[in-house]
Amino acid sequence: MVAVALMVTIIGEWSWWGWVVALTISVVLIGLLVAFILRTRRQRARDRAQQVSSAVVGVAGMSGTVLMPVSDWAGQVKLSNGDTWMARSTHGQRYAIGSIIVVESIEGATAVVNDGTRRRNDS
The missing domain is CATH 2.40.50.140 (Nucleic acid-binding proteins)
Known part of the structure; x- marks a missing residue:
């Protein structure tokens, strides 16, 4: 609770450019996180497709x-x-x-x- 009150106090004292910097950093970090998640999902999907493909070939x-x-x-x-x-x-x-x-x-x-x-x- 004290940490939240401290953050509100600090953010409340920022000028407009401080908000722009904070927003830019947030957008970049969220973008990196989304890119990492999508890359991981694509890799898992490729791995699953290869496993299924090799399993089906082995059945013939x-x-x-x-x-x-x-x-x-x-x-x-x-x-x-x-x-x-x-x-x-x-x-x-x-x-x-x-x-x-x-x-x-x-x-x-x-x-x-x-x-x-x-x-x-x-x-």
Whole structure:
């Protein structure tokens, strides 16, 4: 409380140029703080994007087991690394619960799977 009263007394005695200097210093310090925060957030976002990208790349080619029947539009699989993914099949194939599948690719948050005997470009 005493510190606040002392600051009010000191600031009250400043002339107009003292206020301008104080305002300028405040604006510069706030600008530096905002720049630091934004830089840190951008760096964290880049780091997260790299982690997600490398995780998705590692999923392609991984085998797994069907948890919910997989068709060409829906399903769910559990991969050998323990991850559970929404899935869809290629070429109109259907896989029953317990079937072994292989992840062909990732499209958004969906694993595109097959039984490991077909490639995507096969007809």
